[in-house]
Every structure is written in structure tokens, then in C-alpha cells.
Amino acid sequence: MIDRLHYISQEPENGTHLTAIKVALEAGAKWIQLRVKNQPKVEILQYAIDAVALCQAYGAKLIVNDHPEIALKAGAYGLHLGLDDMPIKNARDIVGKEMIIGGTANTFDHIKRRVSERVDYIGLGPYRFTTTKQKLSPILGLDGYAAIIKQVKLANIHIPIIAIGGIELGDINAIIKTGLYGVAVSGAITHATDHATMVRQMYAQLNSFNLKEV
Template sequence: MNRLYLVTDGGIARRAGHTLPFVVEEACRAGVRWVQLREKDLSTRDFLDMGLALKRITRTYGARLIINDRVDIALAVDADGVHVGQDDMPYDRVRSLIGPDKIIGLSINTLAELEAARNADLDYLGVATIFPTGTKQDTSSLLGIDGLRAICGRTQLPAFAIGGINATNIRETIRAGATGAAVVSAICGHPSPYDATRELIGLLDEV
């Protein structure tokens, strides 16, 4: 399983002078094989258009396209799966809508949430929030490395750490037991998304 997972943020990309398709293509060209389209502020039409654009890119590079929350968009663009949070559509309903062959990821913030999902039909977990981050203002659920280690030690599912992960700490998340690392600003906000991706993959390969 490829261990680097890109989660999009169009605002961060724009501030770095990039379009979102450019960021995704550069990241995929550099080796990313997991891309999550997570754009909370887009209209349904714009979200759909962006999903279609990114689907063309991910298909070209053999990468998986995961849609955050929006099952309707995932179905409309034939995405590879859906990622849901604790307050989104229940994952069992998502499974009934997207079918048995699509991917479902679930955000986990606590051991209690992990236990509640123990027998669920899931494909991976997104474990958050590991480090302070500008993309998530509520840090009351900050896990840190110890919290990440505790959750990873209690599940057999692939677990992607997310939240404030960058080149300075990405190896630490893998050493704590995470399968991989999901990043936002470290790629979307970098002057060269390609170079940032290559550096992060290289660091992961060292662990």
C-alpha cells in the first residue's frame, strides 16, 4: 500500500499560486497514489466539476480518488471511494449506497470511536489530529504521537495519520504504528508540489 495520501485544500493551493488540478497532477506524477477531494466550500456543481477533473488525473496515474463526505459526488464521478467523519453519513449507509467494491475510510479521533467501529465494513482509518495544524482549528482532540500509537496498536485496519504532518515529523508517525501519512499543506501549500511529494515519499521509504 502506498503510504502517502494527499488531502486537497483549494484555498491553500491558491495561496501558493496553484490550481487544485495542478497540485494533484504534480503529486501523482511524483508518486502519490491516494488523493482525497475535500473541499467544504464548493457548491455541488463546482464539487462535481472538480471531481471529474481529478478523476481524469488519478486514472492516468493509477491513483485512487476518494471523495470526502459526498456520496452523491463519489457516485457521479465513479470515484474509488468515500471518506466519512464521525458526523457524516453513517458508514453502513455509505456502504449500502456505493456497493461492496468501493473504498470507505473513516475518521477516528478517540479509542472510543475506534471501538464503536470495530466490526464495521471499512477499508482504512484516518487517525486525527496528530500535530497542531492550521487546517483544523479545533485542537481539543489533539492526539499526539502517543494517541496515534494507542489507536494503531488496537486495530488491524490500515491507518493513515493526519494533522500537521510534514517533512519534519512524517517518519515519527510511521514509527508510532501508522500505515501511512495524509498531508494537506505540506503538498498543497508548497512552491513545488512535485518536489514536496518526492521528499515526503523519500522520508517514508527510510522508515
């Protein structure tokens, strides 16, 4: 089961990715993506090993961004790959048949590609401008989501599609009404003044919609 709320790690002002992940877990997040850029693989592997242990302690699942070998070595639950990362087929050869693999998309054609690659879920975005991601794809916004999801339904495609990119608490209701399955957030949780309340309110909004009705 793919969770409807994904937390993507980022370094807080004081601490590391692990600091931020622990805060999110303590707040009630259950699906964590470790996204570490521009650091040696040996350091990312150690982050992944430690993050897997943290997630297991809180009954959560860890997804590793970009690095299939690290996801496998660390015993992660899943792997997430961007459009310019390793092809899904090659990554599947590395991690095996059981590991969850998610893939990024920005257009309906990307979604069709991801479906043909047999990913388990799709991260669709960005919703709005975000400083978290380099080489940002064209902004989609609500109208972009609505148009793409309409094409998805007409094509009879059934796969969890997660909105991503600068999403805040106040955006969730409108995003889910377009027909998306869930949201991925980073700063909205990392920089919250009350992390537990933020996560609880996000889940409340996500769970207020019956998936069969959107």
C-alpha cells in the first residue's frame, strides 16, 4: 500500500537529514524518502542505513532517492527515480522484483512511459516553484494536474499519482479534488512550528476524500 503522505528529507538549519527524518517520524509520518544530493555515495549509504533503522523503529517505510545500489544495501523499502536517473528496468535488475519503485513525471506522456516501465507509483510535479529541487521541470499548478488526471482517466490508467513540489497544508484539498492520490512534502513539515499537528492535519485532509470519488 502506497501511503498518501510522503515526506522528502531535507537538512534543517540545525542538523542533518536524519535529524529531519526523526522529527517527521515522531510527528507521525509513515512514508519517508531520503533525498541526499551532492554527497559521496559512502555517506549516502550510511544515511540510508541509519534512516532504515529509524523508520523501522517507528513502523514507517524508507524510500531512497536516485541510488538503487544504496537502497538494496541499506534494506530500504523502496527506490524513487527521476526522469534523468537510471532507467527503471536497469534499476529493477539491481533491486529485484520485490522492492517498490516510484518514478517522477511532468507530463501525461511521462506518465504513460512510467506505466510502461511498471513503476509502483508516480510523483507528478512540480505543483509550484520550489528551491528543494535543482533543474526544475515546468510548473503544473492545479490546472495542469486537472488536465493530466483527465487524460489518465480517459486512458483507463490506474496507478497512485502523488503531487509534489512546494506543497503546503492549504493546498492539499484542492490538489486531491483534481483526482490525485496523495502529496509529497518537504519544507511544510521540516519548517513547521508544530510538526505533529502539521502531519495530523495533512492526513486528515487526505483521508477526508474517498479515493473512489476523486
